[in-house]
Amino acid sequence: MESMRGLLHKTSVQEAQERQAGAVGPPPLAGQKRSWSTTLDDADTKGLPLISGATTTSVSAPNSQGPVRFQKAPLFSSPAATRLSASKIVSLNASEDPSEYTQRRVFAATPSSSIDDELDLAHPVYNLPPQLVHNFASLGIKQIYPWQKNCLKGPGLLTGAKNLVYCAPTGGGKSLVADLLMLKRVMEEPETKALLILPYVALVQEKVRWLRTVVQGLSATLDPEASEKRKASSIWQTRPDHDSIKVVGFFGGGKIRSTWQDFDIAICTLEKANMLINTAIEDSSISQLRAVVLDELHMIDDDHRGYLLELIATKLLSLEQPIQIIGMSATLPNANLVAEWLNAHSYETRYRPIPIEEHLVCDGKVYYVGSNGASAQKHLKVDEISKGQVEPTRWIQGSSHREFQDPVLNAVVSLAHETAMMGYGSLIFAGSRSICEADARLISRVMPQLDELDSATMGKRMDLLSELRSLSTGADPVLEETVLYGVAFHHAGLTSEERDLIAAAYDAGTLLVCVATCSLAAGINLPARRVILHNARMGRDFVGPSMLRQMRGRAGRQGKSPVGETYLCCRQDDLEQVLDLMYADIPEIASCLNTENKRVQRAILEVISVRLATSQESLTEYFSNSLISYTHDKEFVKDCLKSGLEEIRDLGLIVIDSYSTFAATQLGRAIVASSVDPYDGVFIHAELTKTLKAFVMDGEMHILYVFTPVQDFGITLNWQVFRNEMDALDESGLRVLGFLGIKPTAVQKLAQGVPLRENTPEEKELARVYRRFYLALQLRDLCNEMPIHMVARKYDSPRGSVQTLAQTCQGFAAGIIKFCEHMGWGIMAAALEHFSDRLMAGARTDLLALAKIPFIKSRTARVFWENGYRTVGAIANADPKELVLVLMQAQPNKLRIKGKADEKYEEKLLAKANVISASANRLWQVQLQAEMAEE
Structure with missing residues (x-):
């Protein structure tokens, strides 16, 4: 083992801690908030411990009489690595009624294809090519579940004559139904296209990889002329299989600039799908579209992005052509209403191949709640729990370590440790990034010491740490501490490369514990034997019933674990709200289009711009196909259309002629083409118009400012950094400051602690300019080849946030270029195009050609x-x-x-x-x- 110790070196953070310990006293606190971390309320911070404590690790194995003691020293000898012990979990042998969970251990609940031959994908009823059946079999899918068979055989679904809306629990196999229907449309009607729409970039990237494996070897029938066009397309110049089914991902920050002609199946984010459809309607290529899959359909009432799903579906319903719309969700209580809106067959199942047992943990006591969404015979009540009238099934003993005096934290650590000792994975959801990192650190300190691991496991974890360190950003300091112990965290503060490595290692079993933020519950696919919730909050607020269902639905995975378990750990003070949340019904979804959130204005402008409606009558008819007409009364819809129409007319985005015909103005068309909100578009137009009169071309700051997104990223400015960067600007940069109205004297005051005022509209606009310029400074450094981790350190921001900024700016820059082209500002578009390439490459001009090669950033x-x-x-x-x-x-x-x-x-x-x-x-x-x- 001594030889292994010599192969590892200490992290820079550990070395710094040791130096600091020798010079000024004790090391920094583990779990101590970084300045950019989400602020926690007192209820969440009072349980975060100080790092210190025992040098002995106690491992509580299930069914053991006591902890197993490990006395050997860890590989890392820094103070932060002092070993702790997890609390023992004692079974109280509380009686439980037989449940699907316990019964599933005795007999198989899923019929096989030997009982029902229609569960075999090769059955003639599905009419699938042998190659596709073979591809699915190679991925482990040789038969389908009975509910999938029943769903697929719904009226007109296999032929594409009928739309479909269906609900199935997370992990129930709902994606396969949509995949089969979508693939059938593309294969049975050559030279047609399909769209699969997902809410998050990570899901798009994962689905692209999956679907490319599914369609491998499947040919798309093309006429010679179409084949030659495809071969000449930029995206396929580097790929030899020109005539096979093409699966392409469309998402912000993507390096490949694909077009409608480059794919057979496009997997898109909401924004990219809406843009693709708008463009295809305008140039009439929309006639090639035959299938559209709307995943996570419950997001249609999301305040921020849900309206895009409604816009997309309404446009498709308004087209006079056969397009099969397939909508799916795990949480859609009013599925029948949504099916009525989409003119679809409705199907719902509660079947889940892996049963889930749900528990509540309060003050160390574990209470059984129910199985697979079915509640226990009697709902738990606060007073009954407080008076001891409900018998817990298990008890998590208290800890002697002061780090674990908070019973919620102690429960989280003990449950995660127990799962790992059984050899299974656990997924922990926490309310903020800082809690994620603190939990990961503490859990890693109760795991078995490194010299107790077998060589294969140790080798895999060392490989993972090696991969993390080999990234251009280096390894995150907390991951440096935790990865070798099989523990990691996963949140938006990490770069996408780090998150991909962590997810892959967890999925492969190299990591046994992953702590993620609640906000990523729907954006990651990390199934676990056990899901543990560190409280039920996102920041200060409780999560909603739908989000809770999403998180708990990650428990269990077919082929990897026979069962799944969820544990919601809460404080006594939160017990009443948590119980209400656990038993709450999923709220029915409704249209989020209204004039207050400016979504109706965007919808009206889009439909007029692509000429799906050109009069009051056709506009009213168009919106009769929208969900708003099914969830709101006629007067509400009428008032929304009237006020929305007046607003976009007053903004100069549409004109109405003497014949009462609507038409989008040049500015209106530019806004739709660039996919920005109308009010943001008006702001951008005003800024660019001013810029054209006095563009600072002898430097790069002005162009980079133009590229910086106008929406609020929720950033916190470090005014000292802002002041220092302002002082270092050259004469060109100073002229940009003056042009934007940023006064150096005001920045000096802000750097000295004077608060930024945002009371009046003028003050709010100036604050917006400050934030955009702060982000523009980061973009400047990225374009000049400063690594992401150095930019993050310099501007006091998470590395993942800097990377997200760069990726978002790439999409925003592409939109601004389109905006300029539609406004007839060709010179401005050309200048911006060059910087867009630099932004995408993260390099100076001389490296742009090399940066087109994969792996060369x-x-x-x-x-x-x-x-x-x-x-x-x-x-x-x-x-x-x-x-x-x-x-x-x-x-x-x-x-x-x-x-x-x-x-x-x-x-x-x-x-x-x-x-x-x-x-x-x-x-x-x-x-x-x-x-x-x-x-």
């Missing part, structure tokens, strides 16, 4: 440049083994491990170098062909 591109590989052709002609040496230079944070790990590392780099070489060769050939064509 800003920092890596600069290393290639400095090693003499300054063109795509130079990389194309290089031996991949030579490229490995360059890639090694680009990863200075790589964990150096001798022997087999070293060989494995070089193998991974060689595989990456081969991809780089092949991609560079294809890009180079395209360049040569273009040069020959010009000659």
